[in-house]
Amino acid sequence: MVAGYGATTILNSTTIEVHEAALTTVIGPNGAGKSTLFKAIFGMLPIREGKILLEGQDITHLKPLALLEKGMAYVPQGRNIFPQLSVEHNLEFGGISLKNLQETRVRMEKVYEQFPILKARAKKQAGTLSGGEQKMLEIGRAMLLEPKLLLIDEPSIGLSPILVQQTFDLLLALRDRGVSILMIEQNAKKALGISDYGIVLQQGRLAMAGTAQGILNHPEIGHLFLGGVVKV
Amino acid sequence: MQLQFFVQLLVSGIATGAIYALMAVGFALLWQTSGTINFAQGEFIMVSSFIILWLMGLLHIGLVPAFFLAMFISMFIFGFLFKRILVDPLLKYGDVPLIIATIGLGMIIRELTRIFWGANALPFPSLVKNKILIFGGLRVGTADLVTIAVAIVIIAALQLFLNKTFVGRSMEATAQNQDVARILGINVDRMILYTFLINAFLVTSAALLVTPKLLAKFSSGETFGLIAFMAAIIGGFNQVRGALIGGFLIGIIDNLAKFYLARVHLPFTDITLNLSPYALAIPLLLLIGVILFKPEGIFGRKEERSI
Amino acid sequence: MKRLLISIVLLFSLSQAQDSVLFIVPAEISGGGATVGNNWADGVKLAAEHINAAGGILGAQVVTEVLDTQTDPPTSKAVIAKGLEKNPFAVIGPVYSGSTIVNMVEAERAKTPQWVGSEAASITQQGNQFIFRTSSGQNGSIPKVTKFMKDEGINSVVIIYVNNEFGQGGRAAAVENFGNLGIDVKLELSTEQQQADFTPEVLQAIMVGADAIFAYVNEEESARLLIALQQQGVTIPVFGEAVLLSQVVLDLAGDAANGVAGHVNLTAEAPVPAVQEFRAAFEAKYGYTPDHNAMKGYIAMFVAKEMAERVGSFDKLAVAEQLHCSLITTEDEPGVLMDIAYDENGDIDRDTFLISIQDGKQVVTGVLPRLKNTCADQ
Numbered sequence: 001m002v003a004g005y006g007a008t009t010i011l012n013s014t015t016i017e018v019h020e021a022a023l024t025t026v027i028g029p030n031g032a033g034k035s036t037l038f039k040a041i042f043g044m045l046p047i048r049e050g051k052i053l054l055e056g057q058d059i060t061h062l063k064p065l066a067l068l069e070k071g072m073a074y075v076p077q078g079r080n081i082f083p084q085l086s087v088e089h090n091l092e093f094g095g096i097s098l099k100n101l102q103e104t105r106v107r108m109e110k111v112y113e114q115f116p117i118l119k120a121r122a123k124k125q126a127g128t129l130s131g132g133e134q135k136m137l138e139i140g141r142a143m144l145l146e147p148k149l150l151l152i153d154e155p156s157i158g159l160s161p162i163l164v165q166q167t168f169d170l171l172l173a174l175r176d177r178g179v180s181i182l183m184i185e186q187n188a189k190k191a192l193g194i195s196d197y198g199i200v201l202q203q204g205r206l207a208m209a210g211t212a213q214g215i216l217n218h219p220e221i222g223h224l225f226l227g228g229v230v231k232v
Numbered sequence: 233m234q235l236q237f238f239v240q241l242l243v244s245g246i247a248t249g250a251i252y253a254l255m256a257v258g259f260a261l262l263w264q265t266s267g268t269i270n271f272a273q274g275e276f277i278m279v280s281s282f283i284i285l286w287l288m289g290l291l292h293i294g295l296v297p298a299f300f301l302a303m304f305i306s307m308f309i310f311g312f313l314f315k316r317i318l319v320d321p322l323l324k325y326g327d328v329p330l331i332i333a334t335i336g337l338g339m340i341i342r343e344l345t346r347i348f349w350g351a352n353a354l355p356f357p358s359l360v361k362n363k364i365l366i367f368g369g370l371r372v373g374t375a376d377l378v379t380i381a382v383a384i385v386i387i388a389a390l391q392l393f394l395n396k397t398f399v400g401r402s403m404e405a406t407a408q409n410q411d412v413a414r415i416l417g418i419n420v421d422r423m424i425l426y427t428f429l430i431n432a433f434l435v436t437s438a439a440l441l442v443t444p445k446l447l448a449k450f451s452s453g454e455t456f457g458l459i460a461f462m463a464a465i466i467g468g469f470n471q472v473r474g475a476l477i478g479g480f481l482i483g484i485i486d487n488l489a490k491f492y493l494a495r496v497h498l499p500f501t502d503i504t505l506n507l508s509p510y511a512l513a514i515p516l517l518l519l520i521g522v523i524l525f526k527p528e529g530i531f532g533r534k535e536e537r538s539i
Numbered sequence: 540m541k542r543l544l545i546s547i548v549l550l551f552s553l554s555q556a557q558d559s560v561l562f563i564v565p566a567e568i569s570g571g572g573a574t575v576g577n578n579w580a581d582g583v584k585l586a587a588e589h590i591n592a593a594g595g596i597l598g599a600q601v602v603t604e605v606l607d608t609q610t611d612p613p614t615s616k617a618v619i620a621k622g623l624e625k626n627p628f629a630v631i632g633p634v635y636s637g638s639t640i641v642n643m644v645e646a647e648r649a650k651t652p653q654w655v656g657s658e659a660a661s662i663t664q665q666g667n668q669f670i671f672r673t674s675s676g677q678n679g680s681i682p683k684v685t686k687f688m689k690d691e692g693i694n695s696v697v698i699i700y701v702n703n704e705f706g707q708g709g710r711a712a713a714v715e716n717f718g719n720l721g722i723d724v725k726l727e728l729s730t731e732q733q734q735a736d737f738t739p740e741v742l743q744a745i746m747v748g749a750d751a752i753f754a755y756v757n758e759e760e761s762a763r764l765l766i767a768l769q770q771q772g773v774t775i776p777v778f779g780e781a782v783l784l785s786q787v788v789l790d791l792a793g794d795a796a797n798g799v800a801g802h803v804n805l806t807a808e809a810p811v812p813a814v815q816e817f818r819a820a821f822e823a824k825y826g827y828t829p830d831h832n833a834m835k836g837y838i839a840m841f842v843a844k845e846m847a848e849r850v851g852s853f854d855k856l857a858v859a860e861q862l863h864c865s866l867i868t869t870e871d872e873p874g875v876l877m878d879i880a881y882d883e884n885g886d887i888d889r890d891t892f893l894i895s896i897q898d899g900k901q902v903v904t905g906v907l908p909r910l911k912n913t914c915a916d917q
């Protein structure tokens with residue numbers, strides 16, 4: 001696809017593939033266009049050229065709501081909660097595409113089972129949660145839909161090592177249940193270590209793709225994270 | 233004796249402040265959900281009172297039915313059309329063109345009002361005939377009480393709507409973080425439209441309450457707009473509660489300052505100065521203080537947005 | 540060909556000029572004083588219509604050009620300076636004293652007589668030989684109100700005045716006269732032009748516990764003050780002058796104005812046939828009841844007409860000179876509505892009225908006859 005902000009082009013003929021029921025990690029230097037890629041996939045940026053297919057279906061120009069209905073969910077980089085609303089009400093927004101408040105409530109209970117801490121804090125303002133709890137809330141909110149494909153952008157940022165581990169475990173558990181996950185991570189080594197597949201993005205283009213192991217072992221990958229360029 | 237006057241000032245300050253709060257809340261809502269700084273807010277209020285008067289004369293109806301009709305007209309013009317014709321096309325060019333456009337719109341409304349209804353002030357009926365109630369030594373007019381009651385009912389209903397309904401919460405979510413709201417599938421554009429409609433409702437309500445005392449006059453929008461703006465800045469632009477408290481604060485402070493500055497006794501002398509002409513400086517000082525030391529407003533929160 | 544056309548146009552405009560006489564009418568058409576200025580301008584226009592219908596002045600048709608001062612002194616000065624470039628016969632207006640104070644030098648410099656609706660005392664105390672009032676200034680009328688208050692048994696008072704030329708002049712005159720009469724001024728409250736809420740002032744006034752309130756603020760502010768007084772349930776009597784008792788204030792304040800009393804120069808309620816005729820004509824044309832400013836504007840035009848006729852030409856200098864120490868009776872010129880005498884400064888002497896507001900209407904409770912103390916009567 002080709003996409004960008006206004007007149008600037010960030011993604012220039014970027015082509016990627018996400019495997020079903022697998023964890024795929026996108027790595028690349030800062031400013032490579034990783035987050036932009038997610039925004040473009042999730043209908044937040046106009047796509048000027050190219051196509052996005054989900055299970056063979058064209059979803060190129062769909063809006064977020066339609067994508068949610070098709071079983072995609074997106075957890076962006078940074079804080080994505082509504083700090084002044086309660087935890088409960090934040091979570092509730094995960095079910096908008098269900099268009100069924102009853103069903104949403106049932107699923108919220110399931111999320112609470114997964115994250116008891118959210119249940120304990122249900123009536124509190126989300127802004128009062130710790131950084132880790134907020135990330136749990138975001139992930140829980142995305143899981144509420146029981147999506148087929150989860151896009152998650154740098155989930156580990158700002159989390160303690162223990163929480164990072166917990167988050168990754170959670171994602172692996174999701175994958176084992178058949179969810180396809182596309183994740184962006186700064187901590188490339190650790191992320192690729194648990195991933196099935198890897199994608200390297202560089203200046204808005206696909207630089208490399210393959211199994212996570214294959215990318216980890218590639219001789220030029222270390223070079224890439226020292227600020228160099230990968231020749232493919 | 234002194235306490236009695238203080239309480240009386242407080243009551244009338246709250247009555248005025250309640251109206252200011254209505255003006256400021258809508259102003260802040262527009263800003264939060266759509267980034268619109270509406271400098272025509274005061275003119276919306278001003279012209280709403282003329283619309284009410286016009287409907288009363290045209291259809292020979294009472295104040296209350298005229299108010300409800302005016303509310304729909306105002307929602308259509310200052311809610312729907314304002315958003316579609318002015319805000320939507322301009323917003324993508326950033327804040328400044330829209331600010332300038334709303335200033336221009338305010339001027340146009342002011343001039344049109346002058347052309348259609350004249351430059352003279354017009355009397356405006358009040359909801360109730362004023363009666364003085366006496367509680368102990370305290371005298372309170374029913375006009376003030378009704379103003380406070382109506383404003384509080386409206387504000388409470390708005391708060392309930394925003395907090396207790398899913399649509400209301402979706403509007404709050406849109407206000408707090410539009411991108412995330414969109415990612416979650418909230419119909420952001422519709423939520424923004426709702427805030428414009430709510431603002432139109434609030435300005436018409438403010439007009440209903442403020443005009444009996446201050447008269448309908450084409451030029452009074454300037455003051456209203458300034459107050460809405462000041463209240464929103466003082467209380468906190470990014471929170472409904474902030475703008476609300478800002479409105480009350482200005483109403484009360486203004487009243488108290490004027491009263492207590494009228495006779496300032498210089499200590500150790502028998503000189504008494506009348507400083508009430510400078511009473512306006514106090515809300516202004518507060519405003520400057522807020523801008524300098526707490527730019528997010530006394531009750532606002534710091535902006536933190538990412539994505 | 541071109542020349543010919545130009546000469547025709549010139550000739551045409553010249554002949555027009557001879558057949559008409561221009562009055563420029565600076566007035567508060569917009570801004571805070573709009574109510575006042577529009578009354579004034581409507582009065583002037585009605586006078587022009589009446590004069591023209593009766594054949595004009597010295598055979599010339601009256602042309603009026605209304606200039607909007609926007610109730611802003613610098614703007615008033617600018618529009619008058621610009622208007623004077625057309626060499627009008629007279630300047631009729633404005634009303635607001637603050638404007639007149641700064642713009643009267645323009646007419647004086649152009650040696651053009653100027654009739655104003657302003658009442659600030661200082662206007663006629665500067666030796667300007669071209670400035671003329673249309674109602675008595677504060678120095679003439681305030682002693683009458685204060686005397687009336689004394690007669691009503693008032694011994695202490697709170698003064699609420701507007702902080703502009705008009706209000707300060709009124710305050711000064713009131714303080715002096717209350718002092719002379721032994722009325723205790725318990726409190727003076729300064730308020731702003733275009734002030735919205737008068738509740739703090741009202742509560743101040745109740746707190747000091749005076750016998751009466753003397754209110755000296757502009758029209759819309761008067762109405763807001765009366766509404767605030769009513770809302771706070773104030774029952775002590777309120778006294779005032781022409782502005783407080785004007786029709787505009789009554790219309791705006793509704794029943795909040797009931798009980799207010801005082802003294803006015805002019806009123807549409809005056810039990811004078813000429814005034815009643817004027818009122819009927821005005822109401823027929825404009826659909827509202829004229830206030831004292833409409834009457835002042837109307838009278839100004841007829842004073843100008845009478846003087847041009849006495850001089851026999853549109854000699855502005857001669858008109859200004861002649862008007863000082865002149866008496867114009869309604870027999871000389873019915874359009875002045877009531878006999879009017881000018882002193883050497885441009886101040887006037889005329890019958891005035893005591894008024895109280897009952898059921899939303901001005902009720903004339905007494906007529907104070909002309910003092911006949913000016914040079915016109917010597």
Ligand SMILES: Nc1ncnc2c1ncn2[C@@H]1O[C@H](COP(=O)(O)OP(=O)(O)OP(=O)(O)O)[C@@H](O)[C@H]1O
Binds near residue numbers: 010028033034
């Ligand atoms: N909203 C925006 N408007 C304009 N340009 C943007 C915007 N967001 C990002 N960019 C630009 O697009 C490019 C790619 O940014 P992007 O956020 O996709 O990088 P990234 O790979 O996610 O980096 P990081 O690892 O720092 O998150 C950068 O040059 C950035 O400056």
Ligand SMILES: [Mg+2]
Binds near residue numbers: 034035036077153
């Ligand atoms: Mg990124």
